[in-house]
Amino acid sequence: MAKQQQQIEQAYARAQEQYGALGVDVAQALERLAAVSISLHCWQGDDVGGFERVSDELGGGLAVTGNYPGKARTPDELRSDFELATSLIPGRHRINLHACYAEFAGQRVDRNELTPAHFQRWIDWARDKQLGIDFNPTYFSHPHAADGFTLTHQDAGIRQFWIDHGIACRRIGAAMGQALGSTCVTNIWIPDGMKDVTVDRKGPRERLKQALDEIFSESLDPAHNLDAVEAKLFGIGSETYVPGSHEFYLGYAIQNNKLICLDAGHFHPTETIADKISAVMLYVDEILLHVSRGIRWDSDHVVIWNDDLRSIAEELVRGGFLQRVHIGLDYFDASINRVAAWVIGTRAMIKALLAALLEPIDQLRQLEQAGDYTGRLALLEEVKTLPLGAVWDQYCLSKGVPVGLDWLDQVRHYESTVLAQRTGSVA
Numbered sequence: 313m314a315k316q317q318q319q320i321e322q323a324y325a326r327a328q329e330q331y332g333a334l335g336v337d338v339a340q341a342l343e344r345l346a347a348v349s350i351s352l353h354c355w356q357g358d359d360v361g362g363f364e365r366v367s368d369e370l371g372g373g374l375a376v377t378g379n380y381p382g383k384a385r386t387p388d389e390l391r392s393d394f395e396l397a398t399s400l401i402p403g404r405h406r407i408n409l410h411a412c413y414a415e416f417a418g419q420r421v422d423r424n425e426l427t428p429a430h431f432q433r434w435i436d437w438a439r440d441k442q443l444g445i446d447f448n449p450t451y452f453s454h455p456h457a458a459d460g461f462t463l464t465h466q467d468a469g470i471r472q473f474w475i476d477h478g479i480a481c482r483r484i485g486a487a488m489g490q491a492l493g494s495t496c497v498t499n500i501w502i503p504d505g506m507k508d509v510t511v512d513r514k515g516p517r518e519r520l521k522q523a524l525d526e527i528f529s530e531s532l533d534p535a536h537n538l539d540a541v542e543a544k545l546f547g548i549g550s551e552t553y554v555p556g557s558h559e560f561y562l563g564y565a566i567q568n569n570k571l572i573c574l575d576a577g578h579f580h581p582t583e584t585i586a587d588k589i590s591a592v593m594l595y596v597d598e599i600l601l602h603v604s605r606g607i608r609w610d611s612d613h614v615v616i617w618n619d620d621l622r623s624i625a626e627e628l629v630r631g632g633f634l635q636r637v638h639i640g641l642d643y644f645d646a647s648i649n650r651v652a653a654w655v656i657g658t659r660a661m662i663k664a665l666l667a668a669l670l671e672p673i674d675q676l677r678q679l680e681q682a683g684d685y686t687g688r689l690a691l692l693e694e695v696k697t698l699p700l701g702a703v704w705d706q707y708c709l710s711k712g713v714p715v716g717l718d719w720l721d722q723v724r725h726y727e728s729t730v731l732a733q734r735t736g737s738v739a
């Protein structure tokens with residue numbers, strides 16, 4: 313251990329020199345990195361199941377594939393898994409909950425009647441673990457969403473049910489934010505849309521606008537709750553038309569001072585969100601990201617350190633946006649160990665931010681401003697092979713989390729001792 317530590321520190325010192333030669337202050341980059349919290353989505357832990365069990369179908373066009381054993385079956389199991397994941401990730405982060413993760417203690421209510429009390433155990437746990445919470449109303453996996461429409465439903469009664477759910481969830485978000493002294497971002501995504509040729513594209517959008525206006529009519533302290541709206545291009549079963557499109561929500565967010573949520577999987581397959589950031593940031597105060605990885609479609613694969621992720625992180629850092637951006641993860645893979653999926657994706661996100669913070673940005677800017685695009689490209693290529701890994705190892709060491717692949721041993725141990733016991737269902 314002492315030997316390993318010494319080696320890491322030596323490699324780090326050498327890395328500092330190399331980055332320093334390009335004018336990069338590595339220690340300062342690590343300080344800035346430590347200030348960034350990632351919102352880890354609870355739903356990776358149980359395949360977007362939740363604990364209500366009011367619907368056998370996930371619905372909403374969402375699909376989780378794989379049947380890796382050991383999925384969390386109860387809130388306590390999910391919390392336990394989440395605790396292990398966060399103990400293997402450097403820095404202080406947040407948990408992103410969905411309304412369907414409510415706990416009823418025997419007194420079940422429907423989604424339009426949820427209150428902060430149904431999340432008290434989550435709040436107490438989060439306080440104990442020093443985690444902030446973010447929140448989402450759940451507009452899927454429910455009989456009233458079974459036909460694929462919620463806030464745009466033609467039936468006024470069903471629409472009202474979902475409006476009331478939105479109102480309830482904002483209050484819950486505010487209660488979470490207040491209780492934890494950490495602003496909760498409550499994000500609205502609805503699955504509504506049409507499979508095939510759609511005649512009336514206007515009506516559902518008018519209804520959605522009206523429904524959102526009602527949901528947001530109560531003013532809440534922005535220190536406790538911030539509202540975000542998440543667009544989508546298409547879903548399974550809503551291939552042709554989605555009323556909550558990017559244009560729809562961007563307009564809504566700008567006009568109503570809401571956060572726009574950019575999900576990396578919600579655009580055309582070759583369209584990335586990195587370039588959107590500096591554009592939308594001119595018009596909205598803050599944004600929410602759902603960092604995800606689509607493969608051929610919005611498949612929500614585990615986030616990895618690829619070019620798309622790097623570009624997102626670079627844009628956040630280069631634009632000076634870190635204070636105005638809430639970084640959330642959104643993927644669900646049931647084909648690998650679910651705790652590992654959290655760890656891999658979150659560590660990748662943090663690593664991408666680190667790489668971005670270590671860019672010799674002053675030099676790059678100078679080259680660009682001078683029109684020296686040859687030098688810009690050459691330096692960008694050079695930077696790619698600088699010893700990022702040595703800085704990353706040092707960061708993990710300094711935050712008291714496993715270095716390198718050591719975290720995997722802990723996940724494997726947990727798998728054989730805890731996850732392997734999870735057979736069958738629990739009452």
Ligand code: RNT
Pocket residue numbers: 355360374448501542544575602610642
């Ligand atoms: C669906 C959206 C949404 C969900 C979560 C579970 O396409 O990305 O954010 O993934 O709310």
Ligand code: ZN
Pocket residue numbers: 501542575602642
């Ligand atoms: Zn999303």
